[in-house]
Amino acid sequence: MEQRFFDDALIRKYLLGNISQEDQEQIEQRLLIDEEFSEKLSMTRIDMVDDYVAANLSAKEREEFEKHFLSTPEHVQMVEIARALAKRLMECSRDLAMTGGAASKIPNPYYIRHLKAIISLTAGMILLVTGYSVWEIIKHRHPNSPVNEAQEQRAILENELVKLNRPATGPAQTALAVVTLNLKPILVRDLGENRSLVISKDPSIFELQLELPNDKYQNYRASLQTDEGVELAVIDALTAKTLSTGKVVVFKLPSWLMRPGSYQIKLTGVLMSGQYEDVSVYPFEITK
Amino acid sequence: MKKQRDLTQPEFDRLLAWLDEDRDHAADKYEVIRRGLIELFDSRCCSDAEDLADRTINIVAGKVDQIAPAYSGEPGLYFYGVAKHVLQEYFREKTVPLEMPLAATVTEGPDDRENLFQCLDICLEQLSPEDHETILTYYLEAKRARIDMRQNLTGHLGLTSNALRVRAHRIRKSLEKCILLCLEQRESGRNKSN
Numbered sequence: 001m002e003q004r005f006f007d008d009a010l011i012r013k014y015l016l017g018n019i020s021q022e023d024q025e026q027i028e029q030r031l032l033i034d035e036e037f038s039e040k041l042s043m044t045r046i047d048m049v050d051d052y053v054a055a056n057l058s059a060k061e062r063e064e065f066e067k068h069f070l071s072t073p074e075h076v077q078m079v080e081i082a083r084a085l086a087k088r089l090m091e092c093s094r095d096l097a098m099t100g101g102a103a104s105k106i107p108n109p110y111y112i113r114h115l116k117a118i119i120s121l122t123a124g125m126i127l128l129v130t131g132y133s134v135w136e137i138i139k140h141r142h143p144n145s146p147v148n149e150a151q152e153q154r155a156i157l158e159n160e161l162v163k164l165n166r167p168a169t170g171p172a173q174t175a176l177a178v179v180t181l182n183l184k185p186i187l188v189r190d191l192g193e194n195r196s197l198v199i200s201k202d203p204s205i206f207e208l209q210l211e212l213p214n215d216k217y218q219n220y221r222a223s224l225q226t227d228e229g230v231e232l233a234v235i236d237a238l239t240a241k242t243l244s245t246g247k248v249v250v251f252k253l254p255s256w257l258m259r260p261g262s263y264q265i266k267l268t269g270v271l272m273s274g275q276y277e278d279v280s281v282y283p284f285e286i287t288k
Numbered sequence: 289m290k291k292q293r294d295l296t297q298p299e300f301d302r303l304l305a306w307l308d309e310d311r312d313h314a315a316d317k318y319e320v321i322r323r324g325l326i327e328l329f330d331s332r333c334c335s336d337a338e339d340l341a342d343r344t345i346n347i348v349a350g351k352v353d354q355i356a357p358a359y360s361g362e363p364g365l366y367f368y369g370v371a372k373h374v375l376q377e378y379f380r381e382k383t384v385p386l387e388m389p390l391a392a393t394v395t396e397g398p399d400d401r402e403n404l405f406q407c408l409d410i411c412l413e414q415l416s417p418e419d420h421e422t423i424l425t426y427y428l429e430a431k432r433a434r435i436d437m438r439q440n441l442t443g444h445l446g447l448t449s450n451a452l453r454v455r456a457h458r459i460r461k462s463l464e465k466c467i468l469l470c471l472e473q474r475e476s477g478r479n480k481s482n
Contacts, residue, residue, distance in 0.1 A: 015331055028371075031324035032364035038320070038327050044455045049429075055439075071333045081467055084408045089427050173383070275401055 002027040006030070006037070011044040016064040021023060035121060046082075053082045055266065055278045056229060059186075090234075157257050160234045161224075164205060165235050177204040179255070182245055183265075185280035186212045195284045199205040203256040210267055210282050214242045217269030221276065222251045227262035236270075260288050293350050303349045306356045307363050321345070321364050325371055334378055344371045407470035411463050419459045424454040 006027060013019045014027050030037045051057050052065050068077050132209055197206050210222075220238040225231050240247050251265055263286065267279040295303070307321075308314035325341035334340055347370050348355070359366060415423065 017333070028328050029365055030373075031327050032321050033324070033362050035320045035323065038324050039454060039457070041327055042461070043453060046457060046460060068333060072335045074330070074335060077468070078402060078464070081408070081464055084404050085338060085427070085463075088405075088408060088412070089424070092424065092428065121406065161295075248409050249300065284353050 004030075006040075008040075008044045008047070011041055012048055012061075012204050014063065015041075015045055015069060017047060017068040018064055048088070049078055049082045052194050053079060053086050053278075054229070055281050070252055105258075154233055157224075157254075158235070160254045160257055161233055161235045161252070164254060165238060165250075177202065177228050179204050180205050180207045180209060181284065182209045182211065182248075183282040183284060185213050186283065197255075197284065199255050199258065199260065199286060199288050203254070206253040206255055206258070208251045208253065208282070208284065209243065209245070209248040209264060210251060210265060210280075211245060212240055213280065215247040217277070217279070218272055220249050221270060221280065222269045223251065223268070224251075224253070225239060225265040227264055231266075232263075258286050260286050293346070295346065299349045299352075301318075302352045303345075305350050317363070321367050324364065325367065328368075328371060329375070329378075332375060334375070340374055340378060344374050347374070351463065403474050404467070407467045407474070409464075410470060411466035415459065415463070422452070422456055423459050423463070426452065472482060 004026060010019070010023065011027070019027075027041075031041065048057075048065070048069075052062065055062075057065060057101045062198065070079065177200075179197060181194070183195065184193060217240075220235070220240070221229055221234060222238055224233045224235075227265060235251070238249050240249055242248075249267060263284055265282040265284070267282065268276045269279045270276055304311055304314035304318060307317040322341055324335045325344050327338035329340040344367060355366065370459070396469060412423075462470055
């Protein structure tokens, strides 16, 4: 039998039931004679499940995934396990960013809860330091500094985000201009919708108003990411507000800490049980 | 569809003999075919893919005496033909609801979710330090950062990037099996106490 090459994209189409009869037969025959190909299919399936959990599938793929792939309890359970694993890994990722150390293992959840309390107290003390001045120091620091620049930048950004997004605003924030941008969830946004913010020479607060498809969550977590999904910062305990446009979550960004580029906010809802559910992704641009 | 019976030893021996003259090679081919059948039925969204795979194997094993003298070519392809019939029968017998709930969940409430997380934590604890490091680094972060980290990890473990993907995948599969077993044990424990 001729060894045809099946790439991950075609295998995904097969797993989503969106493939020609001929390709389906060729893939299935290959499964029964090629162990490596069986493994490749299994890996592609797991990657696809992880992409679904991370809301990285296109709208069409997501629809096909939910309609076709999630039609068996085994696959639904696979997604739930993936979701649980992603949550544990996200907790570990934030632990790494906050402590600046390499975790030797995925921490015990009870330790994580205790660690969060310590980090909250530490973040409160750091809030007294002016983030803008610290950022300037970081920018002009010797390039060969041994300090992990990415982790430090993340810590700086998250500290500023905590300051800006806490319920009571301090006097420093009201002195700054506020630039507002209303964003619809990725599945319902218009092609002509404005999604750009412009960095001016004076520092200002970018206020993103994230429209909610519904408001069934206790509170929300917002993950600021590059357009490729690399997480830059995470803020918890955001609550929904009612504006003239409907229910929104307001997420404030410090313009002086942002660079021009393509970004997205991934919004996750927190249920009463403490579990997380994906709400939507909100892409936007920052320009000069 | 009722649970499939195991092959008898003589049936299994005849099947292996048909797959290959060398018994070890035959056993390898058998495993490739069985795994391939499970992947096939799972990919076609059949519940209990393992049972359907065993059903297919049982049917072929029952016909080996007729097949062996005349059949030439890959035995796996013969299994494929039988698997297609098993699939047709499966979908004929299966009652398909008119509308499947989107993203339905089998964890019905907070207790089920709590069990899932507890089983996940137990199974993560059981991983070796090396497997822990592989999973942690492979799946942490996303895309660009993950690619950088994976390149570091492949260097550290002396693996090519595809070999790393395969290794991480195998750890993930064993993690899933552990979690499913843990959940099953908790469910049977709960049923006994009720």
